[in-house]
Amino acid sequence: MASGHSAGRPDFYAGIEGRSVENTGAVIDNQPTAPCRTQIPGIVVDPASQIVNRAAPNLIGKRTLADFEKQQFQYNHLGRNNLYLRSVKPRTNYQHSSSIYPLSPIGFSSNLSPDVMGALIQGDQQQDPEKMTNQLHELEKQLFEDEDDGEGDAPINLVAPSRTSSTTSSSSSTSSVASPASACSKQTIMEAASAISEGKTDVGKEILTRLVQVGNAKGNSEQRLVACMLLALKSRVNSVENAPPVAELFSKEHATATQLLYDLSPCFKLGFLAANLAILDATFEQPCCSKLHVIDFDIGQGGQYKNLFHALSERGSVKPTLVKITAIADNGGDDGLKMVGDKLSQIAERVGVCMKFNVVTGLKLSDLTRESLGCEADELLAINFAFKLYRMPDESVCVENPRDELLRRVKGLAPRVVTLVEQEMNTNTAPFASRVAEASAYYGALFESIESTVSRENSERATLEEGLYRKIANSVSCEGRERVERCEVFGKWRARMSMAGFELKPLNQSVAESMRGRLNGGNRVNPGFTVKEENGAVCFGWMNRTLTSASAWR
Known part of the structure; x- marks a missing residue:
């Protein structure tokens, strides 16, 4: 389909802010673990080997009060500043069978300073068994728990425990459970997709x-995306109760929604304008041809050619003497296309362009020739593929491979230029889970861009987003021939075009500059929209995510 500028459309304005979600760890055996951390080998050794080294004759035995006070004084004034160890990650795979940790603090003599060991032994002599148990639990927690979820370099104070281990375990278990409101919606979508896929x-x-x-x-835009993805995944789980859209993609309602997308989204509208500039450049390269013939395989409402006529009218006497537009009717119905032709004729006449409109119906790929399309020798022939090829089945769907067959047939027409405008998304041969991830990222950016240009109260936006839901649900939940939405990234289109015999005709610098000028021409400019040249194509996107790409071929 094609589109042009529509009167009364909203200007660009500031978009929404992003958001981030903190990642929390899991809880294993009532011990919190840090996310994305690996266990550190060699920290926990076999308990039996520690029992062998437990004996320390010089530290065991009764002591006098003077000895106790002397050692306590040394501990308070000399050892307190040294009682820090680098934090380590918990060994979640180690489990002990006793309610009391089987390793004595003395068993860690190779890791602790003499001052610490002295303090621990004094505690053994003075405290009752219950307090001893609590201290052992606290020591275990401090040695094996990582309280800092950052780099793991924060010191742990072994002298002043802040709370008992039971309290720590309880609070850690509670804090590790993320609420639905704080969870990352796209991550949750992927979790659902992975479960369904498995x-x-x-x-x-x-x-x-x-x-x-x-x-x-x-x-907001994120909530709307989640609503669409939710319905799409429900269709995947149960296609009987939640039938995915297939025939609906060919309905008048969907055609209306798609046209609104082309009219309201700058990324799509600029794609059509870039195709027009490529066609105009071809006419400059061949000034001897006084006729321009454009064949469009999905003309839609014809809005793209309104802009083309206006651009040609500005060229005065050097414009083509005749512009022929040939529209290909997919399903044999040409009544709507005749109405489009009548409107285009009125516009062309108003701006001083001589235009002839043709409709070709019931044409098979095998019958696609210059004669069947009414091409003449003195015409400059241009083929326009604007958001058309992604709906053509390829070799992954059927052995006939209509997508590549159409390209080869078009190459046989010897066109001067072929314009290709497509969505930059890989949902053709990708497996289910990958398609879900790609659709979430792509349509998430598209919803955000729409949020920045169209108010939520706009009735047209609701119709547009109903069409987006149908596109999302079909690309995510359907397989085989029922999956009509089969987008590919520009790199794959480049390979297909090259195999069909086409040569990339890089769009010149003036095309990108002109598109930037169009983008910045509103009263309020949103910096979230981007225009960039990449691999010979001009790409239009939102927040560095490319949504559409336009390229020219010969």
Whole structure:
């Protein structure tokens, strides 16, 4: 489909802020573990080997009060500043069978200073068994627990414990459970997709139940994305109760929603304008051709050509004497296309462009020739593929491979230029879980960009986003021929075009500059939108995520 500028559309304005979610660790045996940390070997040794080294004759036996006071004085004034150890990660795989930790503090004599050892032995002589048990638990916690979730370099004070181990275990267990509101929605979506992909339907359903609390079709951009992904994943789990959209993608309602996407999203609108500039450049390169013939395989409402006519009218006497537009009707119905032709004829006449509109119906790929399309020798032939090829099945769907076959047939028409505009997303041959991740990232950026340009109260936005849901659900939940949404990234399109015999015609610097000028032409500019040249194409995106790309071929 094609689009152009629409009157009364909103200007760009500031977008929404991002958000981050703290990652929490898991709880194993009532001990908190730090996320994404590996165990450190060699910290915990076999208990039996420690029992052998437990004897320390010079530290065991009764002591006089003077000896006790002397050692206590040395501990308080000389050893207190040295009672720090580097924190280490907990060995979650080590379990002890006794309620009292079987390793005596003396067993760690190779790691602790003499002052610490003296203090511990004094404690052994003075305290009752219950207090001794608490101290042993506290020592275990301080030696093996990482209280700092950062670099692991923070010192742990062995002198002044702040709380008992039972309290620590309880509070750690509570804090490690993330609430649905604080969990990262996209991560939760991926958890559900992984469970569904592995056949764990019950687990997937439970995760989807949590997503219900986050999704909101009338909320912010993230909530709207979650609502769409939730319905899409439900269709994947149970396609009987939640039938995925297939035929709906060919309905008038979806065509209307898609046209609104082209009109309201700068990334899509600029893609059409870049294609127009590539066609205009081709006419400059061949000034001897007085006729321009554009063949469009998915013309939609024809909005793209409104802009083309205006651009041609500004060239005065050097514009083509005749512009032919040939629209290909996929399903044999040409009534709507004739109405589009009538509107385009009126616009062309108003701006002083001589235009002829043709509709070709019932055309098979094998019949695609210059004769069947009404091409003439003195015409400059341009083929426009704007958001068309991604819906053509390829070799992964059927052996006929209509996608590549169409490209080869078009190459046989000897066009002067072929324009290719596509969404920058890989949902064609990717497996289910990868498609979910790709759709979440792509449509998440698209929802944010829409949020920055269209108000939530706009009725057109609701219609547009209904169309986005159908696209998301089809690409995520369907397989085989039922999966109509089969987008590919520019690198794959480049490979297909090259195999069909086309040569990339890099869009010149003026195209990118012109697109930036269009993007910045509103009363309020949103810096989130980007225009960049990459590998010969011009890419349009939001927050460094490319959403659409436009390229030219010969």
